[in-house]
Amino acid sequence: MITVHKKSVNTGSLPDSFCAHIGTKSAQSAAIRQGIADARKRGVEWGVFGKELAKRNRLEADAFAYATLPVLREIGFSGAFYKKDGTPRYLALARQLNALNVPTANGGKWYATTVRRVIDRLGPTFKDEILQMRLKTKCAEALEAEQKLKELLK
Structure with missing residues (x-):
């Protein structure tokens, strides 16, 4: 018992x-x-190593995100990777990154979630930059189309 x-x-x-x-x-x-x-x-602090490890992981993730920034900028200006409202098409970006053989932080494949996390880590500045560049491209295309139309109407 x-x-x-x-x-x-x-x-x-x-x-x-x-x-x-x-x-x-x-x-x-x-x-x-x-x-x-x-x-x-006695005042022993618990979890100090976990806090340091989390800080190191955040710094490594930030460094990786900024290392991929040039590639994301290069392919990000193409309208094919963004919806009409300016939000990214994560799966399309992931497929393009895999096609370009860009390694992830762990050396694996890119997935939509991986791309979203990297873009989120880059913050709103990157998203605004892409959106502004796309607007400039669209404005330039509109001006070019307007000029062609004027030439045709002459």
Whole structure:
């Protein structure tokens, strides 16, 4: 008979060594919890390495995003990769990056989510830059079409 969560459980056919093992593990767990509580009282800071690792990962992700910026700029000015409202077509961009053999941060394939995360990391400045460049291109195309129309009407 052992007690689990204030209820008695009939151990019946379980060997005594198994029941002793459960009791030992429970005592070890309690000792670990008590040791952690004591360390916290002494002012030990938990999770420092995790915070440093997260900071390093963010910096590496930023560096990778900015390293891919020239390629994204080059292919980003093409209207084929953006919807009419200016939002990117992530899957089309991913396919183009894969076709150009541009490696991801881990050396794998590009997916729509990967592209979205890189563009999000670059921030609204990059998105605005692409949108402005597309507007300039469209304005230039419109002016050119207007000039051709004037020449035809002469």
